Every structure is written in structure tokens, then in C-alpha cells.
Amino acid sequence: MKNMNLPLHVGIIMDGNGRWAKKRGLPRKIGHGEGAKVFKKCVDYCIELELNYVTFYAFSTENKNRSKDEVDALIKLFDEYLDDIRKMNDKNVKLRFLGDLEFFPEKTRKKMLDAENATGNNTGLKCNIAVNYGGRNEILHAVSRIVSENVRELTEEEFGNYLYTSGMPDVDLIIRTGGERRISNFLLWQAAYAEYVFSDVLWPDFKKKDLEEALKAFAARNRRFGK
Numbered sequence: 001m002k003n004m005n006l007p008l009h010v011g012i013i014m015d016g017n018g019r020w021a022k023k024r025g026l027p028r029k030i031g032h033g034e035g036a037k038v039f040k041k042c043v044d045y046c047i048e049l050e051l052n053y054v055t056f057y058a059f060s061t062e063n064k065n066r067s068k069d070e071v072d073a074l075i076k077l078f079d080e081y082l083d084d085i086r087k088m089n090d091k092n093v094k095l096r097f098l099g100d101l102e103f104f105p106e107k108t109r110k111k112m113l114d115a116e117n118a119t120g121n122n123t124g125l126k127c128n129i130a131v132n133y134g135g136r137n138e139i140l141h142a143v144s145r146i147v148s149e150n151v152r153e154l155t156e157e158e159f160g161n162y163l164y165t166s167g168m169p170d171v172d173l174i175i176r177t178g179g180e181r182r183i184s185n186f187l188l189w190q191a192a193y194a195e196y197v198f199s200d201v202l203w204p205d206f207k208k209k210d211l212e213e214a215l216k217a218f219a220a221r222n223r224r225f226g227k
Helices: 017-023 028-048 061-065 068-091 106-119 135-148 156-160 208-219
Strands: 009-013 053-060 094-098 126-133 173-176 195-198
Touching (some): 017 028, 028 053, 028 068, 028 208, 053 061, 061 068, 061 126, 068 106, 068 126, 195 208
Parallel strands (some): 009 053, 009 173, 173 195
16 A cells, blocks of 8 residues: 555444344344454554554444444443453554543443553554544534633634544545445534545455555545635
């Protein structure tokens, strides 16, 4: 991938876990477990390909509307994998969690904070995990902060400082697996000029070659930014 025009910030919508399990006659939670394994592999792919920022859409504000059993299984799985996620410190990965984290149990929030603190000085891949995240919710949260601070005027750049992604560049490329062709409330503000690649591959089947194909598709596009 050397000498290729790579995106500075990649967003990944990890879709298709439930359908992957259904195709095999398995409970949906098994699919989520397999998807979690692929997430860790994908972080390694991003490191190998020397990407700078990646944001994974792990759990949306709308996902809370699924069955209680599935939501409980997702939270339990996430809590368990937080222990493994922290090990990314050994790979010089800087972790950050985006979203309304108050939804999670206190012990889970503490694990997230500990992981952020443990990796805060790392200089490698900036890896964001969007949990209980929704683009509309993020914008409303930003506006609430602005109103509470009695801010009367601000630029687009200044508005960005009130978002969960404060200090990060806008997303250049969004990859969605699972065959759906929609953005599902992901990085609405940050994706104003993003390129999109929609893959039919279900997330548990996502491989390094699929990521490389998406990056090649991005590199081949002429981004004019309205010019």
C-alpha cells in the first residue's frame, strides 16, 4: 500500500454479526463474539497498513432497542473484551471511547477510562471505539454544552471541539460491511465529505484483503470538496 493516497481517518461500521450467526443456525450473540475477534484483527491490519486514525462503530444508540437478551449479551461481551483491548498498549495504540458512556455499568466505564489512561501517551494508531453512539445524539450533546457555556458565535472548527471526536480530523473514508447501503447515524458531522465503500462481506468474515480493497477504492477517487 506504499505510495498510495491513504485516508487520514477511516470509519468502520461493523455490520452483519447477527446475520452471520443466523446463516449458521447459531444465536446472534455468537456472531457478536466472532465479530469482536475480527475487530482485534482489524486493529492489527490498520497498524500494518500504517493508518493514522480509525473509528469503529461498535454499539449505536439505536442498538438499545434490540431484545434485552441481545443487549445484555453485547454489554457483557464488551466488558469482557475491554480486558483484551487494554493490551493494545503493547502495540502503541491510543484508545478512545466515543458516545454516551453513562449508559454502561460503573465497572465497565472504569475499564474504559483505565484503557484510555493507560494508552493516552501512545503515538501509534489512534483507535476510537464508538459505543452507545449516535451522530444526532452527539450533535445534541454538543449544542447542550454550547448553550450551557453561553456561547453566542462559533465557527465550524470551534463547533467540532464540542463533539466526541474533538481534536481529531474529519473522517475521510467510511467502510460498511454486511451489504447495507446506509450510514446509520454514524459520524454525521464528521463525514460531510467522506468517501464510502459498502462491502457485502459480513463483519465476522472481514479480512485484511477487504480492508485493502476499500483503501484502493478510496485512493482511486477524485476528491474535489465541492470545487
